[in-house]
Amino acid sequence: MIQDRDKVFLQIAIDKAVESVDNGGGPFGAAIVSPDGELVCVGNNTVTKSSDPTAHAEVNAIRAACASVGTFSLKGYTIYSSCEPCPMCLGAIYWAGISRIVYGASAEDAAEVNFSDKFIYDELALAKNRRALPIERTLEKEALVPFIRWRDKEDKIEY
Amino acid sequence: MIQDRDKVFLQIAIDKAVESVDNGGGPFGAAIVSPDGELVCVGNNTVTKSSDPTAHAEVNAIRAACASVGTFSLKGYTIYSSCEPCPMCLGAIYWAGISRIVYGASAEDAAEVNFSDKFIYDELALAKNRRALPIERTLEKEALVPFIRWRDKEDKIEY
Numbered sequence: 001m002i003q004d005r006d007k008v009f010l011q012i013a014i015d016k017a018v019e020s021v022d023n024g025g026g027p028f029g030a031a032i033v034s035p036d037g038e039l040v041c042v043g044n045n046t047v048t049k050s051s052d053p054t055a056h057a058e059v060n061a062i063r064a065a066c067a068s069v070g071t072f073s074l075k076g077y078t079i080y081s082s083c084e085p086c087p088m089c090l091g092a093i094y095w096a097g098i099s100r101i102v103y104g105a106s107a108e109d110a111a112e113v114n115f116s117d118k119f120i121y122d123e124l125a126l127a128k129n130r131r132a133l134p135i136e137r138t139l140e141k142e143a144l145v146p147f148i149r150w151r152d153k154e155d156k157i158e159y
Numbered sequence: 160m161i162q163d164r165d166k167v168f169l170q171i172a173i174d175k176a177v178e179s180v181d182n183g184g185g186p187f188g189a190a191i192v193s194p195d196g197e198l199v200c201v202g203n204n205t206v207t208k209s210s211d212p213t214a215h216a217e218v219n220a221i222r223a224a225c226a227s228v229g230t231f232s233l234k235g236y237t238i239y240s241s242c243e244p245c246p247m248c249l250g251a252i253y254w255a256g257i258s259r260i261v262y263g264a265s266a267e268d269a270a271e272v273n274f275s276d277k278f279i280y281d282e283l284a285l286a287k288n289r290r291a292l293p294i295e296r297t298l299e300k301e302a303l304v305p306f307i308r309w310r311d312k313e314d315k316i317e318y
Contacts, residue, residue, distance in 0.1 A: 002297045006295075007297055007298060010297060010298050011298060011301060014301055014302050014304060017305035018304055018305045021312055026309075026318075027305035027308065027309035029305070047231050047254075048231055048316040051225050051226065051229055051230055053225060053233075053255040054218050054222055054251045054254070054255075056254075059213050062212060063211055063213055066210050066212060072206050072210045072211060072212045073212070074212075082302050084296075086250060086254075087246055087247075088247050088249075088254060090246070090279075091245060091247025091248070091249075091283075092212065094278070094279045094282065095206075095212040095215075095247060095279075096212040096213075097212070098292075099292070099293075100292070100293045100294075100295075101294040101295070102296070102297065103295075104296065104298045104299060104301060105299070105302035105303060105305075105306060106296075109302070109303060112306070113306045113309055113310050114317060120249075120254075121283070124246060124249060124250075124280070124284075125283075125284060133252070133258070133259070133260065134259045134260065135260040135261075135262070136160075136161055136165075136259075136260070136261050136262075137243075137261070137263065138161045138166055138169060138261065139166060139169050139173065140265075142170060142263060143169075143241050143242065143262075143263025143268070144264060145173060145176075145177055146173060146180055146186035146188070146241055146264075147264065147269070147271070147272045149180045149181070149186065150180050151272050156180075158273060159206060159207055
């Protein structure tokens with residue numbers, strides 16, 4: 001259920017997206033808030049600016065929040081994104097263990113300014129051999145070696 | 160079609176995954192090869208080591224390759240991954256414009272050592288309101304402001 005403070009934090013993400021455009025970034029912003037309601041960090045899309053296709057606002061915000069908190073888990077945290085997350089960012093949100101998403105603009109709104117992730121969502125929904133992007137498998141046995149090494153390692157940090 | 164050189168590059172990614180385990184990283188490696196067949200970079204999973212849930216082998220390799228080439232597009236490049244990419248990495252691969260994926264271990268192999276992305280694939284396939292992770296929308300109108308600013312910007316770099 002959206003509360004007044006959700007609107008405050010989402011507006012911060014939206015303001016960051018506007019500032020991003022003015023500073024040569026993409027029109028996307030995100031903010032991450034701790035379970036206590038503390039704003040941990042704000043990020044924006046820097047794909048072209050930092051020559052990094054993974055530098056979406058949400059990924060940048062997650063990376064900054066984890067660096068700030070010193071953890072790889074943001075369980076209990078909320079992410080506020082100026083726009084609905086793409087599949088990459090949604091994957092990052094799941095891996096970070098974030099507990100709630102609040103967003104403003106829809107994927108359709110983004111598509112109207114030529115930022116469309118529909119193709120990626122459509123591809124992910126297809127069986128591997130039906131996707132436009134060729135994906136092939138080999139060295140099935142050799143590829144198990146790192147997993148065996150991992151399984152047998154005693155001092156590993158699982159996640 | 161898998162060729163001999165594909166096996167050479169994939170083995171490099173697998174070797175990196177083994178080395179990663181020995182160095183405190185996760186059991187995953189990836190290599191990126193240019194359209195000319197040149198190895199551009201190798202990456203491994205550093206999620207726990209760098210406190211970054213987005214630091215999967217493929218994402219790390221894409222970031223390093225883009226930094227090395229000085230671009231945000233890896234069109235024509237091939238990514239070799241010791242294991243089938245998760246949805247986050249697959250999204251990153253699409254955004255990077257990578258043209259081909261070659262991998263070794265399957266998602267099922269990874270699940271056997273407790274690295275499962277099935278939950279994320281299942282979630283992404285569901286309608287937003289049926290997912291386990293709550294996602295809510297507000298400030299629909301305010302969130303259009305960055306897009307309008309972007310649309311009207313004359314010197315923007317589209318991608």
